Amino acid sequence: MQAVEVFAPASVANLSCGFDVLGLCLEGVGDRMRFTQTEEKGIRIVHTSPSDLPTDPTKNVAGVAAQALLKDYPLSGGICIEIDKGILPGSGIGSSAASAVGAVVGVNALLEKPLAKEDLLPYALAGEAIASQAKHADNIAPALLGGMILVRSVEPMDVLKLPCPKELFVVVLHPQIELKTAEARALLGENVLLKNAIQQWANVGALVHALHTQDDELLAQSLQDVVAEPVRKKLIPGYDPIKASAMDNGALGCGISGAGPSIFALVKGKEKGEQVAKAMANNCTQLGINHKVYLSAINARGAEIINPK
Amino acid sequence: MQAVEVFAPASVANLSCGFDVLGLCLEGVGDRMRFTQTEEKGIRIVHTSPSDLPTDPTKNVAGVAAQALLKDYPLSGGICIEIDKGILPGSGIGSSAASAVGAVVGVNALLEKPLAKEDLLPYALAGEAIASQAKHADNIAPALLGGMILVRSVEPMDVLKLPCPKELFVVVLHPQIELKTAEARALLGENVLLKNAIQQWANVGALVHALHTQDDELLAQSLQDVVAEPVRKKLIPGYDPIKASAMDNGALGCGISGAGPSIFALVKGKEKGEQVAKAMANNCTQLGINHKVYLSAINARGAEIINPK
Secondary structure: OOEEEEEEEEEEOOEOOEOOOEEEEEEEEEEEEEEEEEOOOOEEEEEOOOOOOOOOOOOOHHHHHHHHHHHHOOOOOEEEEEEEOOOOOOOOOOHHHHHHHHHHHHHHHHOOOOOOHHHHHHHHHHHHHHHHOOOOOOOHHHHHHOOEEEEEEOOOOEEEEEOOOOOEEEEEEEEOOOOOHHHHHHHHOOEEEHHHHHHHHHHHHHHHHHHHHOOHHHHHHHOOOOOOHHHHHHHOOOHHHHHHHHHHOOOOEEEEOOOOOOEEEEEEOHHHHHHHHHHHHHHHHHOOOOEEEEEEEEOOOOOEEEEOO | OOEEEEEEEEEEOOEOOEOOOEEEEEEEEEEEEEEEEEOOOOEEEEEOOOOOOOOOOOOOHHHHHHHHHHHHOOOOOEEEEEEEOOOOOOOOOOHHHHHHHHHHHHHHHHOOOOOOHHHHHHHHHHHHHHHHOOOOOOOHHHHHHOOEEEEEEOOOOEEEEEOOOOOEEEEEEEEOOOOOHHHHHHHHOOEEEHHHHHHHHHHHHHHHHHHHHOOHHHHHHHOOOOOOHHHHHHHOOOHHHHHHHHHHOOOOEEEEOOOOOOEEEEEEOHHHHHHHHHHHHHHHHHOOOOEEEEEEEEOOOOOEEEEOO
16 A cells, blocks of 8 residues: 655745735644555544544545545545644644645645646645635645745636745744634624725735845835734734834734734844744743744745655 | 926826726826926916816916925926816826826926936825825826836835836727716725725736736736726726727726726737727727727836927
């Protein structure tokens, strides 16, 4: 029986002005998943690290994504998926997206004629949708394809890989508080002020222009969120001082990662990244909030096979 | 006494997804304005073609823009501004912006130390604001600077010149009906659906990416407006069939120019431009609507002195 092992990276979605449409892929933080073909039909989920996530494949994100792909491209037997979660669910760095993306990459590798990575997106989305209760692809697209991604459309799926500044680093600070994506989404309501929406789309356009022209000053100016951040930051204790510590130490921008509670900062250069990470973590400590902090380059590759069949 | 003559071009604002932030400058259509220094203090406005526009410089867009600039950079005497309107007010192709931009370019040329063009934007905005009752710069910025412009911010003013596809032509069809910008704006209301806003900012990002990567297919896909067009098109009789005739004849995109009633279409190549212009005009004729139609390249220069002092 064949087996493959996959690394499925964490990701930062809702990148400032790019609510629901802009995300990037992290390096080194993610899930490890092992896929083994079984004679027995069906999908079996096994957690190899402590986890509260379901093992029922119709309720597990990885199971649903895998089944969606297998429905269109069947295998003769079944698959056992062993999951070693490196991303804490509900942290805001794409835990469910990593599971969904890892599942389709793993299953795909076991197919006789594997699909191109881009063609796996709709199957990963099917898995992600059961966790986030909304069809957004700004975690799964960067987790699958790597880099910085603009999701132009989900139905039909159309994602664009943006040019990435050299030496761009991401600091992710994860305050150890629980926050449900669905709750954070409900806070937003169905409407947004037109004047805020206009500011947001002006900044999205400027951000894409800044990436193409390698204009760091413009990039920093465009990394603003006037739609989600003002309402969602209330769910994250200490958000304002933590963000201030990042900006005071030279971050280009800082915002809520996904639906939170993680906070990301974009920084030019590893040294400055370490400085910003330290400042954010110190600030969190002073506020008495337990936390984890990561410093990551942009992962240009996305999910990948780390142990070929 | 010194005198200069200025050509102030028409412009297309609210470019599809880029409501209030994206505009482009037209070639050949515009106002001619002549500025003569006078011993007598103050600004005098003279219309050299039939016009219902005010001649009171505190109520005339050109007068207000000129006065705003002269307040910061005074001249010893006064100025007589002769205006030959080539753009019909209320047509949706930046009539007031042309007057405002022409005024600041003309007055600037008479200053001992003229300002850089970019620095004239806030003064032109002061003039434009009395006509449109809203501070948007997606007509004045392209009319002044030329090309395709993204307005990232109005206060403080920050505009970005986007790369322009080669061989891009603009068809403008002006149905001869009157429509007030303020009325069209009121139709929009203060709120927009979040899901529509998301789609809009995804398309603005994609449009900027398409311009940088010279991807005409993506450009066409991103030229969508789900915010203003659906409500404003009701003010323009025959909008849907006229747009359909443009798209059926190979336009990349088609939308409401400014607040309407003019309809623009973006087209690759002059020949196709002529075909689209003809189809839109024929459609308008069949509907019994009087109209004018223009075919224009993108004017990369913006407002300019045509008769040096």
